[in-house]
Amino acid sequence: MAMPETTTSPEDWWQTSIIEMEPGLIRFRGYAIEDLIGRVSFPAMIWLMTRGELPSPGAARLLEAALVAAVDHGPQAPSIAIARIAITCGVGINNAMASAINTLGDVHGGAGEQCVAFYDGIDARLDRAPTTAEALAAAVDAALADAKAAGVRHVPGFGHRFHPHDPRAPRLLSLVDAAAAEGTVSGRFAAIGRAVEDRIAAARGGRRVPMNIDGATAVIFAELGFPPPLCRGLFVLSRAVGTLAHAWEESQSGKRNKGPIPRDRLWTYTGPAPRPLPAD
Numbered sequence: 001m002a003m004p005e006t007t008t009s010p011e012d013w014w015q016t017s018i019i020e021m022e023p024g025l026i027r028f029r030g031y032a033i034e035d036l037i038g039r040v041s042f043p044a045m046i047w048l049m050t051r052g053e054l055p056s057p058g059a060a061r062l063l064e065a066a067l068v069a070a071v072d073h074g075p076q077a078p079s080i081a082i083a084r085i086a087i088t089c090g091v092g093i094n095n096a097m098a099s100a101i102n103t104l105g106d107v108h109g110g111a112g113e114q115c116v117a118f119y120d121g122i123d124a125r126l127d128r129a130p131t132t133a134e135a136l137a138a139a140v141d142a143a144l145a146d147a148k149a150a151g152v153r154h155v156p157g158f159g160h161r162f163h164p165h166d167p168r169a170p171r172l173l174s175l176v177d178a179a180a181a182e183g184t185v186s187g188r189f190a191a192i193g194r195a196v197e198d199r200i201a202a203a204r205g206g207r208r209v210p211m212n213i214d215g216a217t218a219v220i221f222a223e224l225g226f227p228p229p230l231c232r233g234l235f236v237l238s239r240a241v242g243t244l245a246h247a248w249e250e251s252q253s254g255k256r257n258k259g260p261i262p263r264d265r266l267w268t269y270t271g272p273a274p275r276p277l278p279a280d
Helices: 042-051 057-069 078-088 093-101 111-125 133-149 168-182 188-203 213-224 230-251
Strands: 019-022 025-028
Touching: 025 042, 042 057, 042 230, 057 168, 057 213, 057 230, 078 093, 078 230, 093 230, 111 133, 111 188, 111 213, 111 230, 133 188, 168 188, 168 213, 188 213, 213 230
Parallel strands: none
Antiparallel strands: 019 025
């Protein structure tokens, strides 16, 4: 017996709760674009698009702080270096930005997401209930032990190869504290992040490994409820600003095919010395 044919109308092909668009009409999550323009900040728009509702002003400010903090970390950062290198190959600014963003994986760009997951694991151990300092320390110690057993050598979000003390982290944490005092966030993940730093120090005989920007932005993303991998996408949005700025600056230099440093210093050869082919 032949099955009846089913027809799918074009409007049924995609379904989205994000945008409604018809000739002369654009609405995001139900809000007309003309009402949003000039009244809603870009961080608030990011929140609306990804979460479905507009944030409170305090939450939008906290998200904005995290985005501002991570826009750039200098040409030694692979994403920034690649944006500049791509421009010297003669590609367009969008190609340079795409090349840079495609490097933001687990090694370069993934620490913030990994730290959010780590904080979430500690929070799950506490069962999201009010807790004592002793219970928090025990939960952090258990999470650190699990990470060590899994072969994790460096806890994501702590320590920095350039900065003995990352100047961005304390400022971000102070903003979280202020937001918690206002009731915008709970402050729970700020306490978890600080406890992680304390317990790492305790395990190292008092030698501290300070929280870096990934640990601090992870506190903000966790406080605001941006889970993995959405939180990594927010970092990508932030770093896209740096890739744009560096790609644009490099495009104005008038130089092509030069790389970020002189070509004769791009690598160190470690292979065999010059040698002849073996005789037949």
